[in-house]
Amino acid sequence: MSFFCVKCNAELSLPLNGKPARTESCHNCGKDLHACVQCQHYDTSAYNACRESQAERVVEKERSNFCDYFQFHKNGPSAKESNSKDDALKKLDDLFK
Numbered sequence: 001m002s003f004f005c006v007k008c009n010a011e012l013s014l015p016l017n018g019k020p021a022r023t024e025s026c027h028n029c030g031k032d033l034h035a036c037v038q039c040q041h042y043d044t045s046a047y048n049a050c051r052e053s054q055a056e057r058v059v060e061k062e063r064s065n066f067c068d069y070f071q072f073h074k075n076g077p078s079a080k081e082s083n084s085k086d087d088a089l090k091k092l093d094d095l096f097k
């Protein structure tokens with residue numbers, strides 16, 4: 001399975017369980033990997049920006065932390081996500097032509 005940094009989309013080499021060490025950082029941009037913004041539970045629309053209800057509150061979402069529920073996100077590069085969003089919007093626009 002491939003893992004990608006949410007900041008720079010660099011492909012990362014992580015263990016198969018997807019849990020980087022707390023002090024590990026991206027080889028390309030230097031951002032912390034064991035941080036909320038890199039986690040699959042991170043959701044800005046959820047309470048405390050986390051979908052894991054038992055996780056303790058973390059104030060600095062881009063800094064490394066000690067969260068026991070951390071799981072590296074499973075999405076590919078964000079460029080692919082934006083392309084799919086653009087494709088969906090284009091299809092929607094085409095419906096009303």
